[in-house]
Amino acid sequence: MTAPAPIPARVPAPVGLLAELTHRCPLQCPYCSNPLELERQASELSTAQWINVLDQAADLGVLQLHLSGGEPTARRDLEQLVAHAAKRQLYSNLITSGYGVTRDRLAALTASGLDHLQISIQDSDPVNADRIAGVPGAHARKVALAGFARALDLALTINAPIHRQNVDNLAAIIEFAVSLGARRVEVAHVQYYGWGLANRAALLPTRQQVVQSIDVVAKARHQYKGVVTFDFVAPDYYAKRPKPCMGGWGRGIINVTPSGKVLPCHAAQSIPALKFDSVTDRPLRDIWANSEAFNAYRGTAWMKEPCRSCEFKEADWGGCRCQALALTGDAANADPMCAKSPSHGEIAKLALVESTAADPPALIYRTPASAAGARSPTG
Numbered sequence: 509m510t511a512p513a514p515i516p517a518r519v520p521a522p523v524g525l526l527a528e529l530t531h532r533c534p535l536q537c538p539y540c541s542n543p544l545e546l547e548r549q550a551s552e553l554s555t556a557q558w559i560n561v562l563d564q565a566a567d568l569g570v571l572q573l574h575l576s577g578g579e580p581t582a583r584r585d586l587e588q589l590v591a592h593a594a595k596r597q598l599y600s601n602l603i604t605s606g607y608g609v610t611r612d613r614l615a616a617l618t619a620s621g622l623d624h625l626q627i628s629i630q631d632s633d634p635v636n637a638d639r640i641a642g643v644p645g646a647h648a649r650k651v652a653l654a655g656f657a658r659a660l661d662l663a664l665t666i667n668a669p670i671h672r673q674n675v676d677n678l679a680a681i682i683e684f685a686v687s688l689g690a691r692r693v694e695v696a697h698v699q700y701y702g703w704g705l706a707n708r709a710a711l712l713p714t715r716q717q718v719v720q721s722i723d724v725v726a727k728a729r730h731q732y733k734g735v736v737t738f739d740f741v742a743p744d745y746y747a748k749r750p751k752p753c754m755g756g757w758g759r760g761i762i763n764v765t766p767s768g769k770v771l772p773c774h775a776a777q778s779i780p781a782l783k784f785d786s787v788t789d790r791p792l793r794d795i796w797a798n799s800e801a802f803n804a805y806r807g808t809a810w811m812k813e814p815c816r817s818c819e820f821k822e823a824d825w826g827g828c829r830c831q832a833l834a835l836t837g838d839a840a841n842a843d844p845m846c847a848k849s850p851s852h853g854e855i856a857k858l859a860l861v862e863s864t865a866a867d868p869p870a871l872i873y874r875t876p877a878s879a880a881g882a883r884s885p886t887g
């Protein structure tokens with residue numbers, strides 16, 4: 509390896525590392541943010557390589573470590589990684605499906621220094637939850653894991669991805685999440701990348717359903733004020749302004765894939781023109797500061813109109829590059845969720861047609877076998 513180049517003053521320090529430890533997962537969620545091309549176990553970084561990544565991240569100024577996947581507990585060395593994160597004073601958050609995590613495993617992770625647990629749920633109704641996860645019995649295992657977390661007094665967030673096939677049950681989902689002991693509930697409308705994009709016609713809620721979901725969360729915030737914190741992620745497709753994707757490209761988050769590729773966001777590999785470096789052949793610090801991929805859309809110099817002259821360009825950073833590419837054909841265009849985008853009207857029409865179709869397509873479940881047939885729709 510060559511010595512790392514210094515970080516230019518214009519490059520901000522990253523605060524978060526999203527470590528996708530593995531793409532293995534027992535569940536098959538049709539909205540999964542993993543790429544359609546899942547990385548195989550044989551290509552995963554070793555324990556020593558991940559520990560080296562954690563060291564490099566801590567040296568770079570990262571404060572929060574999100575241990576994700578796939579299902580991160582599929583890694584038998586997770587306790588070692590958590591212990592090393594604690595040693596380097598990284599705040600560790602385990603993002604899990606909850607499937608297959610026993611009481612003893614959670615106790616071992618907690619003893620290793622785990623700070624926070626995040627369990628995703630598919631619904632409050634066990635039948636619909638298992639149908640969406642694609643695995644019978646998944647829901648019951650999540651309930652059990654939440655109980656283990658309560659017994660260990662481990663800080664718990666419940667994440668509820670919301671879409672057309674559970675949105676009408678949102679009030680019950682929130683009640684259920686609170687009953688599991690969550691002190692933070694994340695109501696996150698599905699983002700349409702990866703598997704979510706491939707399943708958009710089956711998952712996109714109607715505008716009316718989205719409006720109702722906003723109302724349900726507002727009521728819950730009022731009801732649980734001072735007790736439970738609610739985060740709400742709105743679906744892009746009915747917005748007038750895009751979200752600042754990842755807080756801006758290359759501004760705060762580093763995503764490392766199971767094989768060590770370093771990405772500005774988990775969907776970035778959908779932009780084929782970009783080359784992504786790996787921690788196996790370039791220092792993390794150098795990748796963050798100087799790599800082609802991280803600098804491609806960092807800041808505002810790359811922007812075209814209407815973003816270039818827009819008053820919001822340093823608020824939303826032009827929205828999402830992956831979405832701009834998928835729906836307009838050019839990753840440097842304004843995110844078409846923005847009302848100023850020339851493609852916005854088409855997106856609104858598409859959302860109306862797909863969300864109100866009487867006969868939506870069947871779900872494409874996230875399995876390596878179905879990836880080949882999962883055609884990603886565009887605009």
Ligand code: SF4
Nearest residue numbers: 533535537540578605
């Ligand atoms: S979204 Fe579902 S399938 Fe994807 S990693 Fe999480 S639990 Fe597994």
Ligand code: SF4
Nearest residue numbers: 815818820821826846
């Ligand atoms: S024009 Fe670009 S910078 Fe302005 S609001 Fe739209 S996406 Fe954001």
